[in-house]
Amino acid sequence: xxxxVESGGDVVxxxxxxxxxxxxxxxxxGDYAMTWVRQxxxxxxxxxxGINWIGGSSYYADSVEGRFTISRxxxxxxxxxxxxxxxxxxxxLYHCARGPHARSPYWYFDLWGRGTLVTVSS
Amino acid sequence: xxVMTQSPATLSVSPGERVTLSCRSSQSVSSDxxxxxxxxxxxxxxxxxxxxTRATAIPARFSGSxxxxxxxxxxxxxxxxxxxxxxxxxxxxxxxxxxxxxTKLEIK
Numbered sequence: 638x639x640x641x642v643e644s645g646g647d648v649v650x651x652x653x654x655x656x657x658x659x660x661x662x663x664x665x666x667g668d669y670a671m672t673w674v675r676q677x678x679x680x681x682x683x684x685x686x687g688i689n690w691i692g693g694s695s696y697y698a699d700s701v702e703g704r705f706t707i708s709r710x711x712x713x714x715x716x717x718x719x720x721x722x723x724x725x726x727x728x729x730l731y732h733c734a735r736g737p738h739a740r741s742p743y744w745y746f747d748l749w750g751r752g753t754l755v756t757v758s759s
Numbered sequence: 760x761x762v763m764t765q766s767p768a769t770l771s772v773s774p775g776e777r778v779t780l781s782c783r784s785s786q787s788v789s790s791d792x793x794x795x796x797x798x799x800x801x802x803x804x805x806x807x808x809x810x811x812t813r814a815t816a817i818p819a820r821f822s823g824s825x826x827x828x829x830x831x832x833x834x835x836x837x838x839x840x841x842x843x844x845x846x847x848x849x850x851x852x853x854x855x856x857x858x859x860x861x862t863k864l865e866i867k
């Protein structure tokens with residue numbers, strides 16, 4: 638069964654840092670681009686960051702550019718999001734999701750995890 | 760940024776009815792449009808990509824249409840498990856991908 642399981646969410650103070658992880662199983666992780674999408678509880682979806690299948694290109698929403706870093710370790714079938722200078726408005730459920738296969742340019746997301754909750758509060 | 764606008768925000772329908780959800784983009788996204796379903800406490804699920812291609816294992820009662828700036832998701836005969844929130848996403852302007860605000864489908 639194909640699966641994505643996020644972890645690392647926590648309560649953190651404004652200005653603090655946190656590292657999220659996403660463990661992939663049931664598919665060839667190294668063949669797919671990956672992404673993070675966040676969701677304020679009860680609200681809509683906001684794309685945060687993406688990384689291509691070989692990890693050579695990464696992309697960020699303006700709201701997190703310069704503060705968040707996406708990375709991947711295909712040997713461990715894992716995706717990461719290093720978050721720093723956290724703000725109250727970063728509070729959300731963070732989902733990892735599978736993007737396009739290899740060189741496909743179509744960035745829709747066909748497999749999602751349930752998410753890990755990040756709360757930024759003093 | 761391409762703004763995606765979904766309507767209506769909430770739709771109350773009865774099981775067995777046919778329903779059509781709308782998604783409009785602020786500029787053309789060609790056919791680079793996906794639809795997702797999300798139930799409470801669950802991850803979003805891809806229903807449609809390329810505006811009209813059903814994803815793997817999605818029932819035939821779900822269909823998508825449109826191109827350019829106007830898109831629709833239709834469900835031909837609502838089942839109890841279809842009551843959920845539906846989101847559209849444009850990926851034409853990658854990496855500036857954007858989602859609509861969602862349409863909640865509730866039981867009448």
